[in-house]
Amino acid sequence: MVTIGFTGDIIFSSKYFKESWQKEDLFDQGIKDYLKEADYVVANVEAPMTSAAGGSGGSISHANPPESIVRLNDLNANIWNLANNHAMDCGPEGVSDTIALAEANGIRHFGAGMNEEHAGRIVELDEAGGIGMFGVVYYKDFLKAGVDKPGCITYDEPEKIRAIIEKIKEKNRWCVLVVHGGEEFASMPLPYVRRLYHKFLEYGADAIVSHHSHTLQNYEKVGDKMIFYSLGNLVCDTDYQRLQKHTQEGALIRLTFDEEKYTWDYHGTKIDRQEHKVVSCEPTAIFTNIGEEQFRKLWPLGAWNYCKTDRIASIYFNPHKADFTALQWIQNDISWFGKNIAMELLRGRLLYRLGLWRSADKKLVEYLLE
Numbered sequence: 439m440v441t442i443g444f445t446g447d448i449i450f451s452s453k454y455f456k457e458s459w460q461k462e463d464l465f466d467q468g469i470k471d472y473l474k475e476a477d478y479v480v481a482n483v484e485a486p487m488t489s490a491a492g493g494s495g496g497s498i499s500h501a502n503p504p505e506s507i508v509r510l511n512d513l514n515a516n517i518w519n520l521a522n523n524h525a526m527d528c529g530p531e532g533v534s535d536t537i538a539l540a541e542a543n544g545i546r547h548f549g550a551g552m553n554e555e556h557a558g559r560i561v562e563l564d565e566a567g568g569i570g571m572f573g574v575v576y577y578k579d580f581l582k583a584g585v586d587k588p589g590c591i592t593y594d595e596p597e598k599i600r601a602i603i604e605k606i607k608e609k610n611r612w613c614v615l616v617v618h619g620g621e622e623f624a625s626m627p628l629p630y631v632r633r634l635y636h637k638f639l640e641y642g643a644d645a646i647v648s649h650h651s652h653t654l655q656n657y658e659k660v661g662d663k664m665i666f667y668s669l670g671n672l673v674c675d676t677d678y679q680r681l682q683k684h685t686q687e688g689a690l691i692r693l694t695f696d697e698e699k700y701t702w703d704y705h706g707t708k709i710d711r712q713e714h715k716v717v718s719c720e721p722t723a724i725f726t727n728i729g730e731e732q733f734r735k736l737w738p739l740g741a742w743n744y745c746k747t748d749r750i751a752s753i754y755f756n757p758h759k760a761d762f763t764a765l766q767w768i769q770n771d772i773s774w775f776g777k778n779i780a781m782e783l784l785r786g787r788l789l790y791r792l793g794l795w796r797s798a799d800k801k802l803v804e805y806l807l808e
């Protein structure tokens with residue numbers, strides 16, 4: 439039997455944490471104890487661990503000081519996931535510094551590398567018949583690793599992902615896929631994300647642990663497999679995020695494997711914005727199983743909710759968009775998300791008007807309408 443813990447997003451470089459990461463009690467004892475009981479902990483190291491230039495600590499560019507490794511050690515983080523949209527914020531040097539720091543400290547890592555072969559690195563554990571893990575990030579081209587280009591495997595490369603899953607399953611009982619994807623500030627996945635993650639399960643992955651939205655999202659039991667759509671923030675706090683609801687809360691999870699099955703449990707967390715610390719708390723209402731039937735009812739409300747958050751984020755960076763017409767927003771969505779996702783969002787907003795979501799779970803409806 440072996441237990442693996444997983445964290446949400448960890449960024450120390452924002453103005454709120456660039457000093458606060460030095461606090462020995464940054465994480466409360468409940469968080470540390472929960473992860474200490476795991477044999478392995480996969481920390482989502484969202485920003486490169488480097489002093490290289492580039493990670494300004496603003497809203498869109500980040501670097502964790504290498505010294506902040508002491509706080510990752512508090513989390514018992516002996517495996518780092520590096521597949522993140524901020525992986526390239528400090529260029530190739532940021533990637534190589536992070537990997538060098540991990541390796542100098544005996545920490546295993548996956549998710550980013552100096553070329554595509556290294557980006558697809560697998561971490562294998564011997565326990566429970568063998569467990570293989572790797573990480574992928576969402577679809578932006580600048581993150582994509584190439585033959586001689588540092589970066590990550592992106593989730594629009596299904597054949598590469600399938601090949602890695604199959605390689606893992608050739609000699610391991612289990613495959614865990616860590617995905618840094620979905621939409622920032624969304625409360626639940628869009629249908630295309632759900633379809634994609636289900637496809638990864640069909641390829642042979644046994645569990646999917648995802649993050650990136652900076653919000654806690656629902657999970658889904660699919661047969662005897664689990665998808666966690668977003669663990670939210672563990673440590674990440676910027677003015678940009680403070681404009682959005684539920685960016686303080688997150689969850690840690692643990693998966694416990696034997697050769698026959700795996701089970702899971704969770705521990706809720708919250709960023710204390712007064713003290714600049716992270717404390718234990720109950721997860722938000724959305725952290726629940728949403729299966730096919732509930733999802734079909736709810737997703738238009740989720741899409742409507744997401745469009746509201748996306749408009750806030752877009753106007754933060756481009757104030758002139760506050761005056762956009764509905765047509766201009768559609769054009770904006772097409773240029774940012776691509777035609778297929780933009781059309782899915784539009785479809786969701788049209789279905790939202792039909793109101794079928796009113797018959798969905800009341801607590802979830804209230805949460806998404808907040």
Ligand SMILES: [Fe+2]
Binds near residue numbers: 523524618649650651
């Ligand atoms: Fe992210």
